Amino acid sequence: MQVTSEAVSGVARRLNVSVPTSRVNEQFEARLKRTAKTAKINGFRPGKVPLNVVRREYGAGIYQEVVNDVIRDTVFEAIQQEKINAVGMPNIEKVENKEDALVYEATVEVYPEVKVNAFDTLEVERKTSEIKDADVDTMLENLQKQRQTWVETKGMAKKDMQVTFDFEGTVDGEKFEGGAAEDFKLVLGSNRMIPGFEDGIIGMKKGEEKVIDVTFPEDYQAENLAGKAAQFKINVKLVEKAKLPEIDAEFLTIFGLSEEDGVEKLKADVRKNMEREVKNGLRNQVKGAAFDALVAANEVEIPASMLAQEIDRQRQQMIQQFTQQFGAQGAQAFDSSMLPDELFKEQAEKSVKLGVLVSSILAESKLEVDQARVDAYINDMASSYEDPTEVVEYFKNDEKQRAQIEAVVLEDQVVDHILASAKVTDKAVSYDELLKEQQARQQA
Template identity: 85%
Template structure:
């Protein structure tokens, strides 16, 4: 077999393969002989069909099968012979019988060969944050709000108050579907209603009626209402103020604390959890900043097949998230095929480029996973559980779980390696701003 190859692009190679006709003919004759022993034809006993009859009746089909099998086998032989680091499935073209040989072309995508730009040209912002006493107080208050009750008031409705009311909507004096409700409950300022609706209720009291004017957003989900001006008749039935629970014995027991341990122990536990959040948030922020800088500084071409695989992975990940949120029954009603590739393409291309670059950094720096850091990572993660030793045992002994953590730690080592050579600036941010940034990254 003769093989030549040429570069079509940075991530594609064309192979010209020539297979001797003798190899094709040998396999063809062997398959004709086998077929003659098994084929059933009218007028002949099984196994007694003459070879020339088999050749006449089935020869063309058998020959095509042989050609297909030889191409399937030889294309991978050719890839190995040319030492090509192929990805995806080869595309076969121009199959011909010529000069006592079967010849064909095969185009195959290859793993990109890259040279990573020097880290000294990277500018990376690293955030710094710390948990302050005021942050802990806000978190304690949030815990109280999660368990708050409501107490009726005769005063005016204000933001963060809960209002029970009837409403009736109309456009040009005509009611519309879904525009009316009775005993509707709403916390003012929650942003659940269209712009202007909640503001119109602020200042109203129990028993008061009022007509408010609002305009549906241009991108409102109901097309028949989008951009239209409407009037809502509001009748307030109840106004309630939030009543936070006292930090007493009952409240502390919810968090596994005794009355003797008191609010100081609660604050200490809350601070510990918040500091863990800060640590993880800062780690996530600098990792993304470093990887963003790495991708931006290295414009590389990646194989379409790798991007397609990543698109499929991200699509399946979305299905899994949908399943977790809505359950198996909801997931069955969710048709992932309606999600177009363009929805994932940009992120998929970035992920593939980043994966290629990280692999190259690991190779160039000869980085290997630091098992001490893996152990520390597991212990830190386990410290938030009721029985840390059980969690440590699970993630230490389960090969799959440990491998996932090793991959995370190795990424952290890549980040540290990049930061050593990059221009790093530090910016102080508040605890709240750090959390908002982290939530935005997760949603993005």
């Protein structure tokens, strides 16, 4: 077999393959003989059909099957022979049967080869943060709010109070679908309703009725209401204010603490969890910043097949998340056409480029995963569980799970490698600012 190759782009190679006719004919004759053993043709007993008759009846179809199989086998032989790092399936073109050879062209996409620019041109902002006593107190208050109860108040409805009311809406004097409800509960300030609705209830008392004027947003999901002025008749039935639970023995038991442990032990545990959260948040922030700078500073041509695979991976991941949130029944009603390629293309391109760049850095720097860092990562993660030893043993004995941790740690090592040369600027942020940035990155 003769093979020549040429580059048609930075991520594609064209192979010109010539397979000796003798190889094709040899496989054709062998398959013809196998077919003769089972062929059923009128006038002949099974297995006794003359070869020339089988050739006449089935020869053309068998020959085409052989040609397809030979191309399938030889194209991968050719890729290996030319030492091509192929991605995706090759595209076969211009198949021709010549007197002495079967010739064809195959175009195959290849893994991108990149030369990563020097890291000293990269500018990376690295956030720093520390937990303050006020942050711990706020977190403790949030834990109380999660378990708060509601008690009736005779006063006026204010922000953060819960109001139970009936309402009935009209547009141009006509009622509309979904515009009425009874015993509706709403925490003022939650922004669950259209702009102006909650503001109109503030100041009302139990037993009071009122008509409020609001305007539906221009982008409201119900097109027949978008941008329309509306009136809502409100009848307040109950106004309640939040009552936080006391941090007493009962409250402490929720977190596995006794009365003897006291509030200070709860605060210490809360601080420890927050510090772990901050540590992970800062690591993810600087990793994201370093990788963003890396992608922005390097041109990477990516094969269409790699992009398609990543788009499909992200689509399947979203469907899986949808299934987890709404169950299998909800997922069945989920139409994949609701998730077109364009929805994932930008993020997928970035992800593929980053993967190529990181692979190149690993190959050039010869970085290998630091097992001591892997163990430290697992121990830190396990410390948040009731039985850390059990968690450590799980990751120690499950190769797949440990491999996932190793991949995360190796990425961290790449980030450290980049930051060692990059222009790094440190910026102190509060705990809340760090969390908001994390949430924004996850939603992006």
